Amino acid sequence: MQRIWALSKVMLKSSLDEQFNAFKGKKNSGIKSILLFGFLGIYIGGVILFLGTLFLSSLISVGQPSLFIFLLNLFMPMVILFFTIFSVPIILYYSSDNASYFVLPLKPSEIIAGKSIAIYVQTFITVLAVLLPLYILYFIKVDVSFLSMVLALLSIFIVPILPILVSVILIVLIFTFTPFFRNKETFTYVSQIIAVVLSLGLSQISVFMDANSLSIESIIDAIQNQNDTIFTMLSSAFPTTRFISDAIVNQSMSSFVLALLISVIAAFVVFKITEPLYFKTVLLFTESKRSNRRISLNQLTKESNQKNIIVSFMQYDFRNILRTPAFVSNYYIPYLLIPVMMGFGAYSAIRELGSLPINEIQTVVQPIISNFSSLELIVFMYMLSLIVGLFFVNLGNPTSTLISREGINVTEFLTFPIQLSSIIKAKILNGLVPAIPLPIIILCLAVIILGLPLYLIPFIFLGVIVGGAYVTSIGSWVDMASPRLKWVNEHDAVKGNLRQVFVILPFMFIPFVIGIILVNTQSLIIWGLISIFTLLGIVVLIKHVLTFADNRLASILQNK
Structure with a gap:
């Protein structure tokens, strides 16, 4: 025994060593890990207690x-x-x-x-x-x-x-x-x-x-x-x-x-x-059917001479993700769940009702919409699209491990005669581009089906892109600041990187906070201030992320 x-x-x-190796060999690593896990515990505990309180109060009210x-x-x-x-x-x-x-x-x-x-x-x-x-x-x-x-x-x-x-x-x-x-x-x-x-x-x-x-x-x-x-x-x-x-x-x-x-x-x-x-x-048991799943860096260099450097790196990163099942399943599978579930829901509704009650929905929505001015509708649709973009892109968010998933091979990027910000920009776009089409399509269809003004569609694009950009930019900054390059297999690179938790969890909660503000305030001034703040904030954030990549990322990778 x-x-x-x-x-x-x-x-x-x-x-545990594999999970927490990102904290090793750093000054004040113990204090940092305690603070990080303390924050994570408070956050998760707060959410659990909030939901538990609501449910228990309902049961107490009925005597059970x-x-x-x-x-x-x-x-x-x-x-x-x-x-x-x-x-x-x-x-x-x-x-x-x-x-x-x-x-x-x-x-x-x-x-x-x-x-x-x-x-x-x-x-x-x-x-x-x-x-x-x-x-x-x-x-x-x-x-x-x-x-x-x-x-x-x-x-x-x-x-x-x-x-x-x-x-x-x-x-x-x-x-x-x-x-x-x-x-x-x-x-x-x-x-x-x-x-x-x-x-x-x-x-x-x-x-x-x-x-x-x-x-x-x-x-x-x-x-x-x-x-x-x-x-x-x-x-x-x-x-x-x-x-x-x-x-x-x-x-x-x-x-x-x-x-x-x-x-x-x-x-x-x-x-x-x-x-x-x-x-x-x-x-x-075996790890893989193929001994080499990564695109050759020589091939990347050859392609880069023929194409735009950002496009070349987007293709390089996308191919490497597709060649790795652990990456595909964690980054892209979540994006498939919502449309399939919505499709099942629509099918079930049609089977039960004979058809979707579009006319009835329009009858309910149109009187409500008539109470809003054009400016209020625009700001409301932008904020709604922002919420959808934040939530949907956060489901997969490949940028939360954009450096970590490269492993020790990422140091080869330091030998390229290009700025690291170009590589990071390509990886951010690679996390954003596959994620935003579906929420944009869903919201645009909702506008058409509900009979809303078509001038709202550009603001749907803007809101979803801004929301997704927040998730991908913050995820990339967190991973650049403390990448986990030493991992045994790809599953560890994705699931074992605890830093991404501090990106995923907040962005699961922030959309609900914005939604509560949107529904309960019904004030154009508050809506407008939030919209302006988010637009200015994303510009500053992206600039900071790219500057960080050029000024500090190289030294971080060399010290790993």
């Missing part, structure tokens, strides 16, 4: 606060299962240090136990960050006993176990009996397709649910009367859900012990099933 714990510590340390605990323990395992299905293969099969462990005098059972514990600890940290603030919120809002508090906190250790076990046994069985998946590129593409299918499935479920089915009262009635298929299916998939909820709400030690026993027995069974299968196939 001591060797298993020691091995788990080594695996965790190796994983205990439903909050049940729903947490119902949906949290599903979220864990979704993410661990994609993370477990990386740790079990595609870890760069697998070969090192297999040559050590360790038993197969010790290796797989160590990996399982590493998976559990990493997942537990995430679950703790989500459940702990929500449980504290519940303790504050609802009068609960001390025993309930203790059981709730202890249950956090149990919640991740079953979802992780389900992910492990599914992945091991699939990879053992399906050689098709024994290639990292293949797995990356297929896993993203699965994610898209699951997202579409959820969107279809939401489409077929009417407004009444989503009310708090109907949810309570469905759960209490056991007549909702979805809730019954989810609670049956993870038996510990009911026992943990009962233990917290009714102070039942027996339910807590039963949930713990189920988890321990399930872990033992899964371990015995997967151990022999895992070691039959783990050494058969």
